[in-house]
Amino acid sequence: MSALKRKRGGKGPGGKAKKVKLVENGNKPQTTEMEQNKEITVPPPVSMGKWRNKERVLVFSSRGINFRTRHLMQDLRTMMPHTKADTKMDRKDKLFVINEVCEIKNCNKCLFFEAKKKQDLYMWVANVPHGPSAKFLVQNVHTLAELKMTGNCLKGSRPLLSFDPQFDTEPHYALLKELFIQTFSTPQYHPRSQPFVDHVFTFTITDNRIWFRNYQIIEEDASMVEIGPRFVLNLIKIFQGSFGGPTLFENPHFESPNTHRRVIRMATASRLREKQMVKELQKLKRTENKEAVTRDVTDDVFATPAEERPVHIELEAPAAKVVKKNKHKAFKRQRKQNR
Amino acid sequence: MVFGPQNHCLYPIILVNNTMDIIEDDEQLGETSEQDSELSDGELQDAFAKGLLKPGLNFTTQEPKKIVNNVEGLKQCLADFRKNTLPWIERLDMVNLPADDIVAKSEGRLDNKASEDINPDDDFQREMFFYRQAQEAVLEAMPRLLKLKIATKRPEDYFAEMAKSDQQMQKIRKKLITKQIMMEKSEKAKKLREQRKYGKKVQVEVIQKRQREKKAMMSSVKRYQKGMTDKLDFLEGDQKTAKGGAPAKGGAPAKGGAGKGSGGQTPDKKAMNKKGPNAKRKYKDQRFGFGGKKSGTKWNTKDSHNDVSGFRAKVAHGKGGKGGKGGKAGPGGRGPAKGGAKRLGKNARKKMKGRS
Numbered sequence: 001m002s003a004l005k006r007k008r009g010g011k012g013p014g015g016k017a018k019k020v021k022l023v024e025n026g027n028k029p030q031t032t033e034m035e036q037n038k039e040i041t042v043p044p045p046v047s048m049g050k051w052r053n054k055e056r057v058l059v060f061s062s063r064g065i066n067f068r069t070r071h072l073m074q075d076l077r078t079m080m081p082h083t084k085a086d087t088k089m090d091r092k093d094k095l096f097v098i099n100e101v102c103e104i105k106n107c108n109k110c111l112f113f114e115a116k117k118k119q120d121l122y123m124w125v126a127n128v129p130h131g132p133s134a135k136f137l138v139q140n141v142h143t144l145a146e147l148k149m150t151g152n153c154l155k156g157s158r159p160l161l162s163f164d165p166q167f168d169t170e171p172h173y174a175l176l177k178e179l180f181i182q183t184f185s186t187p188q189y190h191p192r193s194q195p196f197v198d199h200v201f202t203f204t205i206t207d208n209r210i211w212f213r214n215y216q217i218i219e220e221d222a223s224m225v226e227i228g229p230r231f232v233l234n235l236i237k238i239f240q241g242s243f244g245g246p247t248l249f250e251n252p253h254f255e256s257p258n259t260h261r262r263v264i265r266m267a268t269a270s271r272l273r274e275k276q277m278v279k280e281l282q283k284l285k286r287t288e289n290k291e292a293v294t295r296d297v298t299d300d301v302f303a304t305p306a307e308e309r310p311v312h313i314e315l316e317a318p319a320a321k322v323v324k325k326n327k328h329k330a331f332k333r334q335r336k337q338n339r
Numbered sequence: 340m341v342f343g344p345q346n347h348c349l350y351p352i353i354l355v356n357n358t359m360d361i362i363e364d365d366e367q368l369g370e371t372s373e374q375d376s377e378l379s380d381g382e383l384q385d386a387f388a389k390g391l392l393k394p395g396l397n398f399t400t401q402e403p404k405k406i407v408n409n410v411e412g413l414k415q416c417l418a419d420f421r422k423n424t425l426p427w428i429e430r431l432d433m434v435n436l437p438a439d440d441i442v443a444k445s446e447g448r449l450d451n452k453a454s455e456d457i458n459p460d461d462d463f464q465r466e467m468f469f470y471r472q473a474q475e476a477v478l479e480a481m482p483r484l485l486k487l488k489i490a491t492k493r494p495e496d497y498f499a500e501m502a503k504s505d506q507q508m509q510k511i512r513k514k515l516i517t518k519q520i521m522m523e524k525s526e527k528a529k530k531l532r533e534q535r536k537y538g539k540k541v542q543v544e545v546i547q548k549r550q551r552e553k554k555a556m557m558s559s560v561k562r563y564q565k566g567m568t569d570k571l572d573f574l575e576g577d578q579k580t581a582k583g584g585a586p587a588k589g590g591a592p593a594k595g596g597a598g599k600g601s602g603g604q605t606p607d608k609k610a611m612n613k614k615g616p617n618a619k620r621k622y623k624d625q626r627f628g629f630g631g632k633k634s635g636t637k638w639n640t641k642d643s644h645n646d647v648s649g650f651r652a653k654v655a656h657g658k659g660g661k662g663g664k665g666g667k668a669g670p671g672g673r674g675p676a677k678g679g680a681k682r683l684g685k686n687a688r689k690k691m692k693g694r695s
Contacts, residue, residue: 155500161432162476171413207459222477250407
């Protein structure tokens with residue numbers, strides 16, 4: 001949360017003095033000061049009276065959020081200067097209390113983060129007095145502080161919003177697109193905004209989810225670097241009223257995180273159960289009575305059909321064999337002898 | 340709805356057994372299986388009469404869940420909600436497909452532009468898709484913004500607070516630098532390892548070469564000492580071929596024998612190097628090699644006498660015009676290993692033998 005708190009007086013047109021705040025590295029807009037005829041206070045960089053689009057977004061959460069969600073909220077407040085913060089809402093209160101909170105703060109949009117079981121994060125985007133609202137499951141949150149996000153942009157500069165063409169095809173996506181545009185785009189001439197457009201928000205639909213990215217525009221030829229934050233929204237339901245009312249749309253592809261976890265658990269459980277069953281079957285097979293087979297089935301494999309010879313018992317030792325080593329030599333000598 | 344006797348429960352109950360006590364116990368325990376089905380006996384009988392129930396065991400199942408998609412309602416809501424008075428400049432929204440993928444095009448791959456086609460599990464492809472979508476948005480929006488006179492580049496002297504503090508950017512920069520350094524280090528280490536392997540190979544080769552040369556030198560020295568040759572050409576060869584390592588070698592054998600030297604050792608030494616093992620190899624191949632009748636091949640016939648193909652002029656003349664052996668060569672294929680240095684006569688050899 002930025003330590004900066006602007007003291008605002010009335011919102012009268014023209015001549016409203018703004019105190020210059022200290023930037024961390026000590027660079028003050030000295031030049032503008034000099035330009036303004038040596039006035040002590042610097043008039044706002046954007047001309048007052050032209051701010052017509054009075055959008056204000058209330059960004060807050062319920063209790064039980066973790067550090068990542070908190071940082072995400074802070075980052076959203078940094079990126080969007082037309083936001084206001086509020087204290088954490090008690091879980092006991094019903095959701096329509098949020099409408100009253102928004103009215104008190106004079107906001108007409110709301111981004112409400114709800115954490116359940118300290119694991120799942122849900123986000124509500126609502127147009128507060130009458131308009132539609134949508135509930136999402138937020139996944140894959142990466143904040144500004146991650147060192148892999150190397151881009152940087154002016155604080156409060158106006159974003160360019162880029163949508164996937166799929167947003168125009170379905171009516172529920174079209175409604176979401178309108179909601180996002182009105183929530184995320186910084187009004188022109190907002191007192192806290194910077195007049196330059198130097199970053200882009202992209203919303204893409206893939207895998208039945210909405211992917212949000214934030215890129216910094218470095219060059220005019222559209223070379224870019226990611227600033228962050230980034231997250232993935234999984235639509236659950238769209239309601240006609242703000243935080244209530246009849247359901248206009250329900251996402252058929254949505255699987256609640258509980259169901260998802262349950263499915264995983266059941267899969268592992270069933271695998272274990274199967275293993276156990278197989279083991280038990282094997283045990284049974286081992287212990288069951290095995291019948292003694294009296295007749296060998298393979299007995300007649302070696303039965304050769306031939307007549308039996310009479311058994312001849314030799315009582316005398318057989319005659320010793322003549323060892324003929326050098327056959328031909330003996331033969332030769334014999335031949336010579338015999339000649 | 341049928342109420343059984345003796346029960347004061349307001350929920351409809353199916354009486355499956357007539358023992359009242361048990362039912363009461365069930366009530367007290369809160370057993371609700373009968374209560375949930377909300378169909379009494381009478382109703383079941385009616386349904387069966389109408390033909391809605393089929394014979395057999397009937398379960399009450401839940402209806403398949405209906406998913407709400409109120410298209411009309413959505414459109415109506417959108418129409419109410421949309422702020423048509425807002426000009427584009429307030430919203431700055433674009434709808435675009437991603438820009439052309441230059442890399443894929445250069446590789447000749449079909450680039451699929453629609454967002455349904457990308458595989459969400461392939462991280463790189465997915466992120467590149469988002470990147471290109473943002474690029475396309477910027478490319479389309481630039482001219483529009485220029486027309487409306489909104490700048491996208493901030494001037495150099497415009498200092499304002501950035502979304503990430505300078506500290507954060509320093510951290511990021513440091514991390515990038517350390518990553519780069521690590522990569523370079525690993526590259527260097529790899530190269531060093533390669534070099535060492537290569538260097539080892541080269542070293543081994545050099546050592547082997549030196550050993551070979553030493554062996555050759557020693558053997559030639561010995562032969563001279565034993566009187567098998569009468570020339571000291573091998574000394575010259577070393578001095579000529581090895582540039583500045585030779586004097587030590589050349590000096591040692593000079594002590595042992597007379598400092599005779601004749602020119603032209605080098606090419607013969609080279610020849611020796613070429614033919615030395617080759618001749619032996621050739622002979623062995625010829626004797627034990629592949630195929631063919633070997634035993635009856637060498638006969639001293641008229642033809643073999645007249646055959647001069649095995650004559651090597653250099654060898655025969657002893658390199659330098661020595662007409663010792665005349666025009667005919669010695670045993671086929673075999674010349675004296677040391678070019679030019681001839682085998683001495685028997686008496687000379689005896690003398691040399693005595694000497695060493």
